[in-house]
Amino acid sequence: MKNIYLLVLGITGIFLFNSCNDEIVRTLQGEYVGLDNTTTTFIYLRAGDNQPVDFTGQVNLIAVPQTAPIDFTFEVVDSLSNAIENVHYTLVSNTGTIAAGATSGILPIQINPDNIDEDENIDLTIVLTSADVTLANSNPVTYKISVTCESNLAGTADYVHTENWAGEDFTGTVEFEIFDNTPGTYKISDFSFGSFETLSAGLVPTGTILFTHLCGVVNIAGTDQYGESWKLEEVIESGGPVFKFKWSDTYGDFGTVELTRQDGNDWPPMTK
Numbered sequence: 001m002k003n004i005y006l007l008v009l010g011i012t013g014i015f016l017f018n019s020c021n022d023e024i025v026r027t028l029q030g031e032y033v034g035l036d037n038t039t040t041t042f043i044y045l046r047a048g049d050n051q052p053v054d055f056t057g058q059v060n061l062i063a064v065p066q067t068a069p070i071d072f073t074f075e076v077v078d079s080l081s082n083a084i085e086n087v088h089y090t091l092v093s094n095t096g097t098i099a100a101g102a103t104s105g106i107l108p109i110q111i112n113p114d115n116i117d118e119d120e121n122i123d124l125t126i127v128l129t130s131a132d133v134t135l136a137n138s139n140p141v142t143y144k145i146s147v148t149c150e151s152n153l154a155g156t157a158d159y160v161h162t163e164n165w166a167g168e169d170f171t172g173t174v175e176f177e178i179f180d181n182t183p184g185t186y187k188i189s190d191f192s193f194g195s196f197e198t199l200s201a202g203l204v205p206t207g208t209i210l211f212t213h214l215c216g217v218v219n220i221a222g223t224d225q226y227g228e229s230w231k232l233e234e235v236i237e238s239g240g241p242v243f244k245f246k247w248s249d250t251y252g253d254f255g256t257v258e259l260t261r262q263d264g265n266d267w268p269p270m271t272k
Contacts (some may be wrong), residue, residue, distance in 0.1 A: 031063035033072055033098065034136030035128055044113040046147040048216010049239065049269035050108035052090055057126065057143050059096060061103045062136055070098040072131035076138050080125035081165060087115050088122050088145070116147045118215055149215035151184040153267075156244075158261040160194040164255030170194030173262070179210055186211045191220070191247070193257050205230070218270045220247055228253075232272055239269035246266065 036058040044053055059072055073095050076085070083089050090110040098105035107126060116122055127140040153176045161170040175189040190197060191205040209222035209230045220232040228251040237244035241260055248254040261267065 002022050031061075031066075031131055031133040032136040033059055033070060033128065033131045035074075035126060035139075035141040036060050036104070037141045040141060041144045042111075042146075043091055044111055044116075044145070046113040046116065046118065046149050046215045047269060048114060048271060050114050051111075052112050055089070055107055055109035055111050057107045057109070057141075058104045059098065059107060059128065061098050061133075063133070064102055065101045065130055067100055068096075069100050070105075070132045072096055072098070072105070073129045074126050075129055077125040077127055080140060080142060081123050083122045083124040083145065088112055089124060113147045114216065116145070117146060118124075118149055120240060121146050147215070149184065151213045153186060153213055154178050156262040158257045158262060159193045159260075161195060161255050162252065162258075164195055165253040166195045166199055168195070168198070170198060174259075176211070180265070184212055184214045186213070191224075192253070193255060195255060211268065213268075216268065218245075218272060226251070235270055235272045238267050238271075240266050243267040243270065245272075 039058075042056060059074075061070065075094060076083075085091060089112060092108040092110060096105050096108050109124075122145040123142050124141050124145055125142040127138060128135050156173055156175055158173050159171065164170070171194060172190075172194045174193065177189070177252065178184045179185045179187045187212050188209075189204070191209050191211075196204050205224040207222060207224040209220065209224060210218050211232075214223070218232060218235065220230050223229050228249045230249045232246065233246040233248050233254070235243075235245050236256070237258075243259045244257065246254065246256050259267070
């Protein structure tokens with residue numbers, strides 16, 4: 001009976017050893033490259049300037065830094081991606097490099113943030129196909145790409161209002177104030193930029209008129225106290241010290257406005 005008991009303990013011990021041993025992470029011996037799968041979520045700023053940005057997905061060297069560059073090739077796995085080439089991303093090259101003395105290299109891909117909606121999630125799946133050294137594995141990695149939009153227009157701006165319904169030039173200042181704690185939505189202290197105040201006994205447009213700046217796209221919309229609808233007709237200049245645009249309302253009022261921020265910052269690139 002004692003021998004049977006010892007035999008059972010021995011078999012149990014062997015089973016436990018093998019089970020635990022299966023969980024041990026085995027260290028690769030040699031020189032390898034592999035896709036970085038520790039950072040797979042990337043968020044880019046949608047600036048409204050239609051400029052691509054470099055993708056920051058990495059290929060890692062699993063070895064000491066080398067004295068010569070290591071080239072690698074890769075491909076996009078279309079069947080596992082919803083990213084569309086030349087829309088959401090641009091493939092600069094199928095070949096990348098880990099520089100001499102470095103432990104990682106960047107995948108030569110560019111992302112087009114302005115072609116991605118704010119609530120859209122893009123999957124881009126990559127697999128390494130070859131390298132100057134051995135591939136750690138041939139498993140594809142899916143990178144999740146999304147965009148965020150910033151708007152920081154609150155503050156005081158100087159205006160020059162010309163080519164307007166009144167036939168006069170107006171200058172002054174207006175305040176951009178965030179409306180109802182909603183990012184990208186602003187009340188402007190005087191949507192008529194001096195013309196109503198000068199010609200209408202001190203009145204300025206009120207009502208529901210709002211200025212919106214969402215992911216580089218701007219607009220003026222709403223109605224004034226007289227029930228007239230307002231809109232932004234055209235963006236003439238942005239992305240520098242001057243924001244120039246045309247506005248109108250359904251009563252027939254209109255104008256061209258140049259705004260300069262008093263904080264000295266440039267306006268972001270904006271389109272209608």
